[in-house]
Amino acid sequence: MITPQELVACIEKLTSLPAVYHRIRALLDDPDSSVHDLAEAVSSDPAITARVLRVVNSVLFGFPGRIETVGRAVNLLGMQQVHDLVLGTAIVGAFNGIRPARMHMSRFWKDSVYRGLAARAAAHRLGLGDPERMFVEGLLADIGHLVMFQAAPDMADAALERAHRHHIPIHEAEQSVVGCHYAEVGAALASAWHLPAGFSAAIGAQLMPLLAGPHTQEAAILHLANDLLASDADEVDEDAVLATMSPSIVTILQADASMLGAVRARVRDELSAVIALFFPDQS
Incomplete structure (x- = not known):
């Protein structure tokens, strides 16, 4: 059995966030910093500057x-x-060179962008939290799987096969085979990278949002984003999605079929353009 921290340690040897991100994070935490200071920090990295302007x-x-x-x-x-x-673009850049042999990377990043857009659209629709923060959290929600398939591919593959064979959720199979599941690994990575407060809590509790404490709404939005992604793959309508959602999630988000339909429609409108934006070689 392996702990989330052990899996993340393997990844940290291969990749890290760029120095410019850490400078920006320090400026954000400094009450004396200015807009000019932040603009200068971003502009010091031409690649990050180009990505930011492209997204804006x-x-x-x-x-x-x-x-x-x-x-x-x-x-x-x-x-x-x-x-x-900057964080969103830096994460994509940091993992760009990691391509586990047993993962379909184009599909992984497409699904990750879908979750990010669904989380962003849900936050907009519900007036909850910061939509741009939710986009990044959604983009990171499944990053634990990328870590697992890179650091422990045999065990991750065995867990996937077990989930299919026994028709059980993937996180249950991972807990049994690996000793931890993808949400825990994603939370451990967010902690190891010293991401802002809430990232680790929301990502780690996306399967059971009530465990996220003050970040319960964020975790619930990630849970919803996962449900919408799965329902799109299965071609399930909004009423069917709502019927299978946990009552606690429905209550937290005051979700109804109209809201789910609006979120799904917005994601479908934006998905291709945003994939091309973050992954021009895959569009």
């Missing part, structure tokens, strides 16, 4: 006119949203 000028935000500078982006979005934007 995309369908995700829909600003009129083109935004040419990081300074203008920070003024329009605010320091917190730019931080989250």
Whole structure:
């Protein structure tokens, strides 16, 4: 049996977040820092700058006119949203070179973008939390599987096979075979990377959101994003999704079929463009 921390330690030897992200995080935590300081920090990394401007000028935000500078982006979005934007692009960049032999990486990232967009759309629709923060949390929600298939491929594969053979949820099979499941591993990675408060709690509790304490709504939104992804794959309608959702999730999010349909429609409208935005080689 392996702990989430042991699995994450294997990944940390291969990849890490760029130095510019840590500078931005420090500025965000510094009450004396300014918008100008943050813009300078982002601009110090040409690759991050290009990604941020590409995203800001995309369908995700829909600003009129083109935004040419990081300074203008920070003024329009605010320091917190730019931080989250940099984090999202940095995560994708950090894992770009990790391609476990037994994972279909194009499908993994497509599903991850779907979860991110579903979480963002749900937060918008419900007026809960920060939609851009929820996009990044959704993007990271399944990152534990990438860690598991990279660090312990035989055990991860055996858990997947067990889930299929016994018709049980994948997290139950992983707990039995590996000793931990993907949500716990994702939470451990968020902690190891010192991501903002709430990331680890929401990702780790996405299967049982009531365990997330003050981050229960975020965890519930991630749970909903997973349900919508699975229902799209199975071509299930919104009423059927609602019928299978945990009553606690329905209550926390005040979910109904209309809300699920609106979230799903928005994701379908944005999915291709956002995949092309983050993964131009896969579009």
